Amino acid sequence: MKSTNNAQKNSTKRSPALIILLVLLIAAAFFVMSDAPFIKGARDTLMQKLGYEAIDQSAEDGSDSGEVSEAGGGNTAEAGSFDLEAGELPEWDGNHYVKVNGGVPEFPDDVYERAGIHSGKLDPFEYYGSLDDLGRCTYAYGCLGEETMPPEGQDRGDISSVHPSGWAKAQNWERCHLIAWALSNENANPSNLVTGTHYLNYDGMRPLEEEVEHYIWNTGNHVLYMAKPWFSGDELVPRGVQMIARSVEDKGKGISFNVYCFNVTPEAEIDYKTGIVTTSEQAAQDARTYVINTRSGVFHYPSCDGVKEMSEHNKKTVTATRSELTAQGYTPCGYCEP
Numbered sequence: 140m141k142s143t144n145n146a147q148k149n150s151t152k153r154s155p156a157l158i159i160l161l162v163l164l165i166a167a168a169f170f171v172m173s174d175a176p177f178i179k180g181a182r183d184t185l186m187q188k189l190g191y192e193a194i195d196q197s198a199e200d201g202s203d204s205g206e207v208s209e210a211g212g213g214n215t216a217e218a219g220s221f222d223l224e225a226g227e228l229p230e231w232d233g234n235h236y237v238k239v240n241g242g243v244p245e246f247p248d249d250v251y252e253r254a255g256i257h258s259g260k261l262d263p264f265e266y267y268g269s270l271d272d273l274g275r276c277t278y279a280y281g282c283l284g285e286e287t288m289p290p291e292g293q294d295r296g297d298i299s300s301v302h303p304s305g306w307a308k309a310q311n312w313e314r315c316h317l318i319a320w321a322l323s324n325e326n327a328n329p330s331n332l333v334t335g336t337h338y339l340n341y342d343g344m345r346p347l348e349e350e351v352e353h354y355i356w357n358t359g360n361h362v363l364y365m366a367k368p369w370f371s372g373d374e375l376v377p378r379g380v381q382m383i384a385r386s387v388e389d390k391g392k393g394i395s396f397n398v399y400c401f402n403v404t405p406e407a408e409i410d411y412k413t414g415i416v417t418t419s420e421q422a423a424q425d426a427r428t429y430v431i432n433t434r435s436g437v438f439h440y441p442s443c444d445g446v447k448e449m450s451e452h453n454k455k456t457v458t459a460t461r462s463e464l465t466a467q468g469y470t471p472c473g474y475c476e477p
């Protein structure tokens with residue numbers, strides 16, 4: 140060190156310009172290499188002004204799809220581009236659900252992004268896609284954990300105000316959460332409720348939701364989760380709901396599935412455009428007398444109070460089977476439930 144000081148002293152004596160150059164070089168090197176936040180910020184600003192993307196930012200933004208496989212999925216499907224194609228949805232085979240993609244969970248990039256999988260800083264969240272042009276739910280996903288679940292002792296809220304697409308009265312439809320209330324603490328969120336059968340809601344989806352719920356309570360871990368209704372063409376009632384889940388901390392050891400749950404009722408015909416359900420019992424009904432309100436398109440039993448209040452002008456009495464009327468586009472009254 141001493142000899143260096145001497146050398147510097149000497150050089151100072153010899154050339155003041157040289158020491159100024161040296162100081163500038165050291166400052167420049169410091170500016171380029173330092174990780175001090177204010178220097179880094181200034182450097183990034185300068186780089187951006189010069190037309191370069193800030194290097195650290197682009198490394199973190201994870202637009203490089205190759206990183207996703209680390210989280211498990213492998214492929215980086217966009218929302219809606221799974222190996223299920225609308226119009227080619229699986230036919231109900233008597234089971235509650237079929238596996239999708241061999242049962243291997245895959246998520247859109249955005250799920251990994253928001254969950255902070257790339258940056259390694261886990262960030263629980265929920266996201267609900269907007270309704271489409273036909274007012275149908277699109278998808279819901281999140282990184283679920285105790286943070287997103289209802290606090291202990293909290294009661295479920297009222298969801299009866301929401302009428303999901305395809306909802307028809309008196310058809311025994313259930314408001315089916317895409318992400319269960321017990322996982323999301325979401326009540327009357329229209330982007331999270333679809334028209335579903337008891338078979339879908341209770342027998343198909345619930346056991347899987349409970350599996351995730353119990354896993355989170357037992358481990359305190361997190362689960363990447365996505366639920367997406369699948370519609371055929373412009374129908375308003377989904378044919379099924381895809382459910383994808385993968386536990387984060389143990390890399391899918393605890394929770395790992397990718398399935399399509401059928402929105403059907405055994406022993407019933409569903410009109411997925413109108414939401415009208417005809418049970419085989421109803422289909423077998425003989426023709427009988429109904430009263431149709433020609434203005435509203437609703438049909439009643441003749442004894443219904445709705446008939447007494449109906450104006451004579453709109454009243455039409457017919458003899459038909461229930462299925463004949465629903466096939467003609469008439470809707471059963473929600474009160475007398477013909």
Ligand SMILES: [Zn+2]
Pocket residue numbers: 438439440443444445446472473474475476
């Ligand atoms: Zn009625």
